[in-house]
Amino acid sequence: MIKLAEHRVFSDSFKPLYNQGMGLVEEAAEYLDGDGRAAAKRLSRLGANLYAAESMRLTTRLMQLASWLLLQRAANAGEMTREQVAAEKSKVRLDTSSPQEEADGWFDLPEAFRDLVVRSLRLQDLVRRMDEEIYGSERGEEAELDFGSSNPVFDQITLLKTAFGHR
Template sequence: MLTEVSKQTLGQKSAFDRIAEFASSDIFERMFREGMDLVEETAAYLDGDGRQEARGLERAAALAYASESMRLTTRLMQSASWLLVHRAVREGEMTPRDAHDPKYRLGARTVCSAEKQPLAELPMRLLDLLERSKRLYERVDRMEVSLFEASETPPENPVNAQLMRLQAALGASN
């Protein structure tokens, strides 16, 4: 097994390092701002114009509206929770190790990632929010995979193999 120095030499970072780096990045700041803006916009729509638009829908469309608005809010709650955890890391309120805990992972994938095509009779604004929430959720999901599930094993390359042989020959320990 490679030592921490060897991992750094090979340009590898632990999941904790990746989480801390991401949480302090401009990419995170933009994603966070976009996510929170979308949450606010959606809440205002569902409590205002969306409520009025839903009243004018026929039965099948009204049921679809209820179902899709639940999918919308579930996506946004999952995404916002994930983003808030990483903001807590940035603010020093949580450690990257805490954020790595499975209880803070993105959830409800079955509901949030369903490829169900919403009814065309649904209000255009709801359809737009659904699409934007889906894109946000997918971006958060891809980021989570890159932060948490990236392999922490050294890449297979000649330098790595030589370092491992050298460590074995010299009796280096972890």
């Protein structure tokens, strides 16, 4: 079975994803250091607190994404084996959330900032799906085991494999 995500990451078609991610990192850094800093000073206390918290989440999310992208690029270039990447990427978290519209004051934040947050979340979702397809997920493996133990067909297949020594 061909995994599309694996093909994308370990081929030349990885470059656009890498460029998109690293471009977003640069764009966010420039915004937070420039226009964002000025805009944050004009926010209410609630808005300023939310901006501070959300900018930390954004920065964390983007640094984690950049780490994942750099690991994949190293594997793609042959600088690391897939096993080395898998071991290192276990340190990368692809689950930084954001309260977005649910947070009081969300729509008081600068539109450019909200756009960066939304785009970073979309990229994180894409990367997380690719990561799960390529490397699997512990949660998915646990779900398979739970599903398998309550599935009579799976139980029969397991019995047959055991009986014929194919484990």
